Amino acid sequence: MELQKASNGHHIPNSDKNIENGSDALEKRTEGDAFLPSKSNGKTETQFTDFKGKTSFGMSVFNLSNAIIGSxxxxxxxxxxxxxxxxxxxxxxxIAVLSAYSIHLLLECAGVVGIRAYEQLGNHAFGQPGKILAACIITMHNIGAMSSYLFIVKMELPHIIQGLLPDNSDYWLLDGRYLIIIVSVLVIFPLALMKQLGYLGYTSGFSLSCMVFFLIAVIYKKFVSECPDEHSYNKTVPIESIYNSTDDMCEAKLITINPETAFTIPIMAFAFVCHPEVLPIYTELKNPSKKRMQNVANISILAMFVMYLLTAIFGYLTFYGNVESELLNMYSKNDTLMLCVRLAVLIAVTLTVPVVLFPIRRAVLQLLFPDKPFHWVRHISIAVCLLFLVNLLVIFVPNIRDIFGFIGATSAPSLIFILPGIFYIYIVPEEKEPLKSRTKIQAIAFVTLGFIFMIMSITFIIIEWVTGKKTSGGH
Incomplete structure (x- = not known):
């Protein structure tokens, strides 16, 4: 299949020139231009000729891990x-295993057609409508993620400044609306100007170290904190369980089922959304291959699984049934250690914003300038417009998570389950994988599961709006 596409009569573009143009050169050529056949150990493999990745394996792991972890x-x-x-x-x-399998489907599709851009996979599967659909879903989801991160900055940074500088009375310095503009201009915008995503590996590594500090603090607090019933700042409604009585709030429960249980499933699913960043990271990976990129994904998902699990266990064992939807709210605001932890979390989510911005810019370029080479004016202008839009949303919309909740309920299942499965079914030729083959049946089941998740998520959002209940969430 790949050899036939490579011999379709198209000329191979000049490698050096495209390397200079950066990864955006990926969208300039047809599928047949993407590959040259080569032989390794008797097997025909594919080599990308349009762009030479320079990002190391470790930096790629940092970038993908940073894309996974979120609020x-x-x-x-x-x-x-x-x-x-x-x-x-x-x-x-x-969910972690399903996320790794989803990335496997994406990489298989990229290997068949020689395209490492999510939107172009949509174009190959369904033509222009598929390309537009994929680009719009990526844009909606990542704008929602960027907004949720900056909303955390807007709400928490004034409290941190007040805690670090108790005598400060400058109104503007304690106003989150001004602070997100300052953070966007001084931190996010310069990082968003990077030509390649791989350059953000260092900031991604620092961001992950901040989250590790958060995890260490959560574990430490478990061993120095008493039962939350004794803390006046922690009075919440007890959780009812069909397995446990409600009067024992300081005992870990192995199995709990209550009306809020169903709301937690989409939360955990959204925690592993990183798929818009997978193919751009694959593009810039040094010595790229499907196996090498899958290893990047597996290590990133495993690391985030361990971090998620430890955070959940020790956070839960600290506050048990009293824990609130935002774990940091459970700790005293006068605690110096937790003040530093809040600052670390803010740094982490701030440094994640540029990583999330890259796929949006790629999607916009795919829709508006599909045949144009890299140009700094377009590169910078799109970043400015995106940051301006997100800042407006965060400044003027009081409940940003409620507004983007519905977007997240539709885009996250689409990016994790539905689109990768459908792409695999349509892109992988039937002579290689018949429709009734085990892998295609698995992909169909995967897409079905995605629709179930989407219906559940939308239902939970509607129930929340109707009943006024609050659920935790966000990526």
């Missing part, structure tokens, strides 16, 4: 409180 980690202890330890571990492991 949803703050709600996982709450999710465990509403499922119990056993159900939570099973669900988290199940």
């Amino acid at each position: 949803g980690i703050l709600g996982l202890a709450y999710a465990m409180a509403n499922t119990g330890i056993i159900i939570f571990v099973i669900l988290l492991l199940f």
Whole structure:
């Protein structure tokens, strides 16, 4: 299949020139231009000729891990409180495995057609409508993620400044609306100007170290904190369980089922959304191959699984049934250690924004300038417009998570389950994998599961709006 496409009569573009143009040169050529056949150990493999990746394996792991981790980690202890330890571990492991399988489907599709751009896979499967659909879903989801991160900055940074500078009375310095503009201009915008995503590996590594510090603090607090019933700042409504009585709030529950249990499933699913970043990271990977990129994905998912699990377990074992949807809210605001932890979490989500911005810019370029080479004016202008839009949303919309909740309920299942499965079914030729083959049947089941997740998520969002209940969430 790949050899036939390579011999379709198209000339191979000049490698050096495209390397200079950067990864955006990927979209300039037809599928047949993407590959040259080569032989290794008797097997025909594919080599990309349009762009030479320079990002190391470790930096790629940092970038993908940073794309996975998000504000949803703050709600996982709450999710465990509403499922119990056993159900939570099973669900988290199940979703992590499904996420790795989803990335496998994407890489298989990229290997067949020689395209390492999510939108172009949509174009190959369904033509222009598929390309537009994929680009719009990526744009909606990542704008929602960027907004949720900056909303955390808007709400938490004034409290951190007030805690670090108690005598400060400057109104503008304690106003989150001004602070997100300052953070966007001084931190996010310069990082968003990077020509390649691989350059953000260093900031991604630092961001992950901040989240590790958060995890260490959560573990430490478990061993120095007493039962939350004795803390006046922690009075919440007890959780009802069909397995446990409500009067024992300081005992870990292995299995818990209550009305909030169903809300936790989408939360854990969204915690592993990183798929818009997978193919751009694959593009810039040094010595790229499907196996090498799958190893990047597997290591990243495993590392985030361990971090998620430890955060949830120790956060839950600190506050048990009293834990709230945002774990940081459970700790005293006068605690110096947790003040530093809040600052670390803010740094982490701030440094994640540029990583999330790259796929949006790629999607916009795919829709508006599909045949144009890399140009700094377009590169910078799109970043400015995106940051301006997100800042407006965060400044003027009071409940950003509610507004983007519906977008997240539709885009996350689409990116994890539906689109990768459908792409695989349509792109992988039937002579290689018949429709009734085991892999195609698995892909069909995978797409079906995605629609189930989407229906569940939308239903939960509607129930929340109707009843006024609050659930944890966010990526």
